[in-house]
Amino acid sequence: MTSTIKLPQNLSPKTRAFLGEKQRLLINNEWVRAEAGQTFNSYNPANNTLIAKIARAEKKDVNLAVKAAREAFAKVWKEGTAPKERSRLLWKLASLLQRDREVLIQLETLDNGKPLSKAKYDVEAAIAHFEYYAGWATKLTGSCVPVGQGKLVYTQKEPLGVVGLIVPWNFPLMIAVWKLAPALACGNCCILKPAEQTSLTALYLGKLILEAGFPKGVVNIVTGFGKEAGAAISAHPNIDKVSFTGSTPVGKSILEAAAQSNLKKVSLELGGKSPNVIFEDADLDAVLDGIQWSSFYNSGQECTLGSRIYIQEGIFDKVVAALRDKASKMTIGPGWEDLDLGPLISQKQMDTVLSFVEAGKRQGAKLVCGGSKLYGNLEEGHFMEPTIFATDKQDLSIVQEEIFGPVVVVSPFKDFNDAIGKANTSRYGLAAAVWTKDLSKAHLFANAVDAGTVWINGYDLFDAAVPFGGFKESGNAKEMGINAIELYTKEKAVWAVL
CATH class of the missing domain: 3.40.605.10 (Aldehyde Dehydrogenase; Chain A, domain 1)
Structure with a gap:
């Protein structure tokens, strides 16, 4: 420095x-x-x-x-x-x-x-x-x-x-x-x-x-x-x-x-470790358009971000492939260049995020993409690739702990009850999102999930008139x-x- x-x-x-x-x-x-x-x-x-x-x-x-x-x-x-x-x-x-x-x-x-x-x-x-x-x-x-x-x-x-x-x-x-x-x-x-x-x-x-x-x-x-x-x-x-x-x-x-x-x-x-739940009948174009907001916004340094992405089994592989493609195309650089993602706040934060990545690898999660600090012309700053892990295990540190970096975990779910069960496994309860064309199912999800804010077919929506805050340890x-x-x-x- x-x-x-x-x-x-x-x-x-x-x-x-x-x-x-x-x-x-x-x-x-x-x-x-x-x-x-x-x-x-x-x-x-x-x-x-x-x-x-x-x-x-x-x-x-x-x-x-x-x-x-x-x-x-x-x-x-x-x-x-x-x-x-x-x-x-x-x-x-x-x-x-x-x-x-x-x-x-x-x-x-x-x-x-x-x-x-x-x-x-x-x-x-x-x-x-x-x-x-x-x-x-x-x-x-x-x-x-x-x-x-x-x-x-x-x-x-x-x-x-x-x-x-x-x-x-x-x-x-x-x-x-x-x-x-x-x-x-x-x-x-x-x-x-x-x-x-x-x-x-x-x-x-x-x-x-x-x-x-x-x-x-x-x-x-x-x-x-x-x-x-x-x-x-x-x-x-x-x-x-x-x-x-x-x-x-x-x-x-x-x-x-x-x-x-x-x-x-x-x-x-x-803190937060918010579930981002995608049902088979979701508008996938809207899901993919919202992925930066919902999971990587501010380089992952946001407590509300949907860092636990749950995808129904029938579309799991398709959505993961699309998410990987979307993440790989995000532009990264200094804030002055006004790209998709800027740097992490400090070397200390970078070290913390990378330690979670290494823990995810050790614990058996599949690294879908990313996972590394960026070099080349970004060498002097704290820049990191958008990172996606895949696992069905819900007790891993990358699933349970707030990482505060551009790292998300994707997991499959079978049905509505399985989605709710997995969404509520966290000790945090700040926010959640559900993506589905079935509004009845969406509102049932909003009623069942243990989170202070729930977004339906959108993410990270705020207004000065709308209360914001979490449940449990959030x-x-x-x-x-x-x-x-x-x-x-x-x-x-x-x-x-x-």
Whole structure:
């Protein structure tokens, strides 16, 4: 990895100017150095070049951010900022994202490695989420409960207070906004911690938050490592809630920290190993057109992807051959080239994915295609071939564990009951898909499969108004839609004797 900052030539002037700035923490509307003066490096995963040095927050920095947020919540945000003003600020922020969408797209591609068109989708989704929750800020109503004469009982929704928002590296901006937008609409003050691998869009978002006119301390951004800044947020006694998206083991550790500190609320969106079920009567053209979205999107670095593909026996060989052909034709390269797939996020992630590939081979799965790191002109980056294994064994690590890379497993099934049995063998329950022209069968499948989201004849469909979240070890909460309002409010019941 190079130690000198090296940027692509085709960056916009605004993007280049931002990357020329010192990347500091945002605390109380001020850009400040980390208390210990430490920084860490951010690399472009397509070529391992250094693109930024970023302030490395630790416990002291988190304490300062929490102090600023608590003061803002008590003095400005909860009572002093009317819901219509929160709505106005969120609309303003959405408009600023729209204005600077090119900068955000370029930063996301540079930092994460994803193709430009995929980064564009993420930015547009972030804008849509701010717009959606801007409308909710003025609609947080309670209710009146009839309990008999002589008494009045009503409920009111109140913000939680200070919330910690911990974001993963695979969709850095979009998932940050999934959390920020409802938290702010409900009147909370926020401590946002992006992943250390992909902090740049969060920091640029901080610039837009200041420009929009949010009061001091309402949004604070602390960049750094999970074991330092993330752990400090999870255990902090003056944080009222943590929202985390990431791996299941880290999610469990956050629950433990919350229990041992102040019993703060915790909402988790965790791992997945989603079944993608193809019946004999499916529209195979639609299945094949959707394979990139359903199984290899973002180079497999997405928790919802259908990495367990179940194909009915009568069409198994035909579909596997078609999938192999489709995978072999996917274009792969740096995000700037806007091909089908970009790089994996890091060498560490590449090593993890390759270790699963080797385990699949050892355990007897048939390697249909792929399985190797790409070389040649892609030698400097973390690029890997789309990989397909075939096996009927459901206890293999490649079937049961979340790999987070472009690796899928195909397995045959006999009938509807066999498909459901295999689909539900995972300890995860984030998402599932079924492909069939028989809508009765499709809805029976949706009812029987143990997953928080089910797609029928499609995949990876999202909207700000639709709740998203998993069952079992995939998490304990639903983000987006009205459900996110519940995540960031508490309900008070008031009794009055008349």
